[in-house]
Amino acid sequence: MESHDQPAAAPSAGLKAHFDDCAASLLRLLSARLGNRTDAEDLLQELWLKLATTDARVVENGSPENNEINNPRAYLHRMALNLANDLVRERIRRRGREAAYSDVMVAEEGVVAVDPGPSPEQALGDKIELARVREALRQLPARAGEVFRRHRIEGQSHAQVAEAMRISRSAVEKHMATAMKYLLRALNNPDST
Amino acid sequence: MDQGMSISQQILDSAAEWHVRLEGDAPDYDGFAAWLEADPLHRPAYDQVIALDILVDQHLASMADVVTLLPTPAPTAPSKPIAANDDMPMIPLWRRAGVAAAVAVLVGSASLLVSNPWSSRIEVETGRGESRVVQLADASNIALDGNSRITYADDNPRSIELAQGSAMFTVKHDAAHPFNVSAGAYQIHDLGTEFAVSRGHGHLTISVASGSVDITGPGMARLKALPGDRIDVAEEGGQARIERFKVDPDSVASWRNGRLIYDNIPLRLVVADINRYAPNRITVVPQHAERRFSGVLTIGDGSQLAPNLANLMDLPLDEQGRDARLGAGNMP
Numbered sequence: 025m026e027s028h029d030q031p032a033a034a035p036s037a038g039l040k041a042h043f044d045d046c047a048a049s050l051l052r053l054l055s056a057r058l059g060n061r062t063d064a065e066d067l068l069q070e071l072w073l074k075l076a077t078t079d080a081r082v083v084e085n086g087s088p089e090n091n092e093i094n095n096p097r098a099y100l101h102r103m104a105l106n107l108a109n110d111l112v113r114e115r116i117r118r119r120g121r122e123a124a125y126s127d128v129m130v131a132e133e134g135v136v137a138v139d140p141g142p143s144p145e146q147a148l149g150d151k152i153e154l155a156r157v158r159e160a161l162r163q164l165p166a167r168a169g170e171v172f173r174r175h176r177i178e179g180q181s182h183a184q185v186a187e188a189m190r191i192s193r194s195a196v197e198k199h200m201a202t203a204m205k206y207l208l209r210a211l212n213n214p215d216s217t
Numbered sequence: 218m219d220q221g222m223s224i225s226q227q228i229l230d231s232a233a234e235w236h237v238r239l240e241g242d243a244p245d246y247d248g249f250a251a252w253l254e255a256d257p258l259h260r261p262a263y264d265q266v267i268a269l270d271i272l273v274d275q276h277l278a279s280m281a282d283v284v285t286l287l288p289t290p291a292p293t294a295p296s297k298p299i300a301a302n303d304d305m306p307m308i309p310l311w312r313r314a315g316v317a318a319a320v321a322v323l324v325g326s327a328s329l330l331v332s333n334p335w336s337s338r339i340e341v342e343t344g345r346g347e348s349r350v351v352q353l354a355d356a357s358n359i360a361l362d363g364n365s366r367i368t369y370a371d372d373n374p375r376s377i378e379l380a381q382g383s384a385m386f387t388v389k390h391d392a393a394h395p396f397n398v399s400a401g402a403y404q405i406h407d408l409g410t411e412f413a414v415s416r417g418h419g420h421l422t423i424s425v426a427s428g429s430v431d432i433t434g435p436g437m438a439r440l441k442a443l444p445g446d447r448i449d450v451a452e453e454g455g456q457a458r459i460e461r462f463k464v465d466p467d468s469v470a471s472w473r474n475g476r477l478i479y480d481n482i483p484l485r486l487v488v489a490d491i492n493r494y495a496p497n498r499i500t501v502v503p504q505h506a507e508r509r510f511s512g513v514l515t516i517g518d519g520s521q522l523a524p525n526l527a528n529l530m531d532l533p534l535d536e537q538g539r540d541a542r543l544g545a546g547n548m549p
Contacts, residue, residue, distance in 0.1 A: 053246050056253035059260050101246040105239070112267050154276055161280060176273060177280055179441025182241060197237050204233035207269055209226055
């Protein structure tokens, strides 16, 4: 990893103070999520640097779109978890490819890293996973399917889904959890369909 | 995904519950950390939530296909006996897409007929290698890439048609007058933002730098794109293939600086982009189409894009007259 010695604007006193306050809890969350302390410390550093640019934007535009900034503690934890999930996402992608690729990675001049494409086996694996998830979607209870579509595919917030379907926020969460359970089971259990 | 051990349904269920709870009103991050620490299988179970996320992002259209078919019950009349429809047989995507496309065409021509006959359409076009910024009366502006064309009615500059090429829209939000971009059968509804749209060769890309946009079109549910989202729509044999990629919001419409910036984007999409600039027609052979490219390409006069990409990817480029095939032929 490159050293972060570029002059980053220091986060404003507000968020920075909160960052210091919950650094231990952030590190715990990151360590638990990633399963190791080194990655967690790297991401904590990245979060601090990100904060500098976020704060610059906050100063520029008044406030970020979400109101989570009004709860800095939750905001920081959300940011940390997003960073960790992005890292996991990247690793899953890479692992999926490497597992099936016989090609080697190509790196050029530091700026360019090229990943080999999926092999026919990998493409088939993807197809099977997709078919399983599609089948699970088909079997979802109707309301869970609608909540999943609105929230996950159309990008509506829980609040918007609740309003559109005239149901409570907790009902939205319940339906969404049902949908996720169906889909996760389908993805993990080859015999489920 | 092989994780070498099987995760019980019960653990997967609690991963699903945590995922949903963390998106809710009062997420309990300490509780989540404690749950992860409680069992070594909890972390890989939660990784599966992410794996599912990736899968859904890659196949938005085909997911929407399955779940949009259930008619949304009218919320005002919950007593209506519509439950029977829950078991409705699925209609294949191509049929629904066909119907939607037909409707879109009708609506499109109808709106032409009823629009103000005294208004005229303004057309702005750029040649290869040329770029232009169009300043609209409401302080919104449109940066037009080379070889691109937009048209709009002079009495309605907040409804733009991208006929060809690539444009970056910086839109001043006005709730009373939504800003819309149409690109073929697809509509991009702006919610006050900066976003880029590229169109050509049966392929559409929408990238969002800030704010958000809603995208609608045949065969797809309304799709919201947020900063850092790159949505690609490819027409393939009558079906739309819709994918979402993550990009650096700062790299959106990097052609304004004479560069194309990629991070982990399939070659078929990179090739679709460089075809807007290249003097010849570039294709990538199927066995390399899904390979990912990360890097920066300098546009210049467009003629070196394909050779440079081939070089960086360590692939041969077979140039025959006006056609160039990436991944075909022998290495030079």
